[in-house]
Amino acid sequence: MRNQLxxxxxxGFLASCSTKPNSSRQNSAIHLETGMRMKTRDxxxxxxxxxxxxxxxxxxxxxxxTPYDRxxxxxxxxxxxxxNYVCVAQDVRGRYASEGDWYPFKNESNDGYDxxxxxxxxxxxxxxxxxxxxxxxxxxxxxAAIGHPPHLVGIQPTMTASDYHEGWxxxxxxxxxxxxxxxxxxxxxxxxxxxANKNSRNMEWTHLLPGSSFPVLQIAQPRSLAPxxxxxLTHPADDDYCKPWSIEPHYSEMPIAALHVGGWYDLFxxxxxxxxxxxxxxxxxxxxxxxxxxxxxxxxxxxxxxxxAGEVNFGHQAAFDESAATVxxxxxxxxxxxxxxxxxxxxxxxxxxxxxxxxxxxxxxAYTRYFLHSAGRANSxxxxxxxxxxxxxxxxxxxxxxxxxxxxxxRGGALCCFHDxxxxxxxxxxxxxxxxxxxxxxxxxxxxFDQNLELTGPLSAxxxxxxxxxxxxxxxxxxxxWPNGFAQNLADNIQRLSFRNSPEQAQPLEPGTIHKIQFDIxxxxxxxxxxxxxxxxxxxxxxxxxxxxxxTGESPERGTRFVKAHNRIYHDxxxxxxxxxxxxxxx
Numbered sequence: 001m002r003n004q005l006x007x008x009x010x011x012g013f014l015a016s017c018s019t020k021p022n023s024s025r026q027n028s029a030i031h032l033e034t035g036m037r038m039k040t041r042d043x044x045x046x047x048x049x050x051x052x053x054x055x056x057x058x059x060x061x062x063x064x065x066t067p068y069d070r071x072x073x074x075x076x077x078x079x080x081x082x083x084n085y086v087c088v089a090q091d092v093r094g095r096y097a098s099e100g101d102w103y104p105f106k107n108e109s110n111d112g113y114d115x116x117x118x119x120x121x122x123x124x125x126x127x128x129x130x131x132x133x134x135x136x137x138x139x140x141x142x143x144a145a146i147g148h149p150p151h152l153v154g155i156q157p158t159m160t161a162s163d164y165h166e167g168w169x170x171x172x173x174x175x176x177x178x179x180x181x182x183x184x185x186x187x188x189x190x191x192x193x194x195x196a197n198k199n200s201r202n203m204e205w206t207h208l209l210p211g212s213s214f215p216v217l218q219i220a221q222p223r224s225l226a227p228x229x230x231x232x233l234t235h236p237a238d239d240d241y242c243k244p245w246s247i248e249p250h251y252s253e254m255p256i257a258a259l260h261v262g263g264w265y266d267l268f269x270x271x272x273x274x275x276x277x278x279x280x281x282x283x284x285x286x287x288x289x290x291x292x293x294x295x296x297x298x299x300x301x302x303x304x305x306x307x308x309a310g311e312v313n314f315g316h317q318a319a320f321d322e323s324a325a326t327v328x329x330x331x332x333x334x335x336x337x338x339x340x341x342x343x344x345x346x347x348x349x350x351x352x353x354x355x356x357x358x359x360x361x362x363x364x365x366a367y368t369r370y371f372l373h374s375a376g377r378a379n380s381x382x383x384x385x386x387x388x389x390x391x392x393x394x395x396x397x398x399x400x401x402x403x404x405x406x407x408x409x410x411r412g413g414a415l416c417c418f419h420d421x422x423x424x425x426x427x428x429x430x431x432x433x434x435x436x437x438x439x440x441x442x443x444x445x446x447x448x449f450d451q452n453l454e455l456t457g458p459l460s461a462x463x464x465x466x467x468x469x470x471x472x473x474x475x476x477x478x479x480x481x482w483p484n485g486f487a488q489n490l491a492d493n494i495q496r497l498s499f500r501n502s503p504e505q506a507q508p509l510e511p512g513t514i515h516k517i518q519f520d521i522x523x524x525x526x527x528x529x530x531x532x533x534x535x536x537x538x539x540x541x542x543x544x545x546x547x548x549x550x551x552t553g554e555s556p557e558r559g560t561r562f563v564k565a566h567n568r569i570y571h572d573x574x575x576x577x578x579x580x581x582x583x584x585x586x587x
Contacts, residue, residue, distance in 0.1 A: 034049045065144070130330055133158065138160025163242070256283075258291070259325075295346075373387070378442040380441060393573055399567065405562065411426075446533050471506075
């Protein structure tokens with residue numbers, strides 16, 4: 001057990017923080033108590049560090065509950081304590097210093113409730129508790145909030161989901177392969193360490209002969225390090241497994257303020273937007289509905305918010321200090337006389353400027369259908385595919401063969417979690433030129449624009465297709481083609497066709513039958529400048545971002561055999577395939 005220590009830290013002010021009313025008397029010294037323990041309702045001990053001002057006053061409390069080691073939250077907590085908050089950084093159940101077994105989402109509502117109420121009763125707390133953090137640390141906020149702790153006032157979830165089946169483990173029925181496997185491997189390292197520490201029996205092994213039989217460590221079986229991953233594979237349908245953890249059914253029960261922060265290249269962007277829209281519409285009090293704010297920048301998940309995303313640098317003006325923003329948000333929240341401003345702040349790519357808006361989606365949006373056209377040969381960027389607002393007449397369909405043994409490779413986009421200093425970060429905006437040379441990618445492109453075209457808002461696809469297989473996927477990617485040929489990905493998504501009608505029930509395709517497939521492509525804010533062209537890529541794979549559809553209807557848990565799928569996209573008067581784009585009229 002770690003001893004509780006009282007440490008006085010002399011800290012300088014962070015120049016990036018705005019001066020707010022609550023920050024008018026900042027402290028350059030703080031108290032830090034480490035290794036503080038609290039008991040959950042079922043007797044598990046959770047460990048936290050508590051940062052606070054050196055005075056004897058009572059202050060609002062900021063809580064962060066993390067599976068990634070609470071010591072990593074020191075920067076924000078120190079800043080918060082300088083600005084006259086108490087800050088609690090806690091390891092969640094089964095992680096680092098906290099007791100119990102780790103299983104994502106399962107215990108976060110009860111443990112979060114218990115932590116909020118424990119924090120509200122700390123000696124220097126004034127009873128007002130708030131939370132902050134990114135990714136899974138956003139999930140610990142939402143899951144605490146749906147438990148209805150009475151002292152929770154606000155949350156600041158960054159880049160997190162609204163549902164943990166659709167948008168976390170799966171997307172459009174396809175497994176989020178890259179994220180699910182890399183995240184699981186990262187989490188398993190601490191689980192492995194805990195298991196090795198618990199099961200090592202050095203003194204019991206001293207009698208073993210010969211000496212070469214010394215086992216060194218007793219290593220857990222891989223499946224036992226992450227049983228949740230294997231559970232995910234057995235639940236491709238959105239059944240009762242994940243429903244207890246979904247945030248979306250609970251918006252009307254949470255009377256809390258929230259600052260929602262997302263990135264245009266974040267894999268949880270849809271969840272960030274759905275949480276904001278859901279709370280604005282359904283939060284149970286007018287105060288809560290009025291105190292929802294949204295900030296979206298050109299950022300990747302869990303990466304530096306410095307303005308660079310992949311191969312595109314959006315400029316220093318796109319940089320964002322998350323710690324400073326957290327403190328500034330709560331400074332404003334706790335000033336009841338503060339004048340309300342615009343609720344939404346978005347970074348508009350292309351012109352690379354921030355803009356404030358009244359709400360999301362923008363009320364002035366003109367949703368416009370851009371129809372697919374070709375003479376039947378839209379394969380690759382050298383094909384004849386076109387994209388216009390004119391409705392199609394008599395046109396031949398486009399065909400391609402999707403081979404699971406040779407899937408379309410992932411290049412950039414909304415990925416997580418890969419961080420190797422020797423390798424360029426693969427998330428964000430990348431040139432799609434090489435991918436667009438493939439015959440299994442259909443390409444539809446507008447003529448070059450002679451004036452700015454702004455798209456800001458949700459994107460969707462309405463495609464008519466048939467397949468030779470009982471199941472296959474459709475992918476759609478929106479691209480900004482620069483005058484020099486650089487093809488910048490803006491947004492993309494996938495739809496597993498067995499889940500085309502409902503995420504809760506798989507339904508095989510009827511081979512050869514034309515189906516209308518509708519799915520969202522995400523969201524963006526981008527100005528297509530003069531000389532640029534708008535492009536959409538249509539295919540059936542994006543690997544390893546998503547798992548490969550084997551085209552047989554087998555589950556991702558058990559599938560091993562695969563067949564080629566011969567897929568066809570129709571775009572004629574009876575089957576007007578289109579993408580629906582949020583055009584913002586010029587002002």
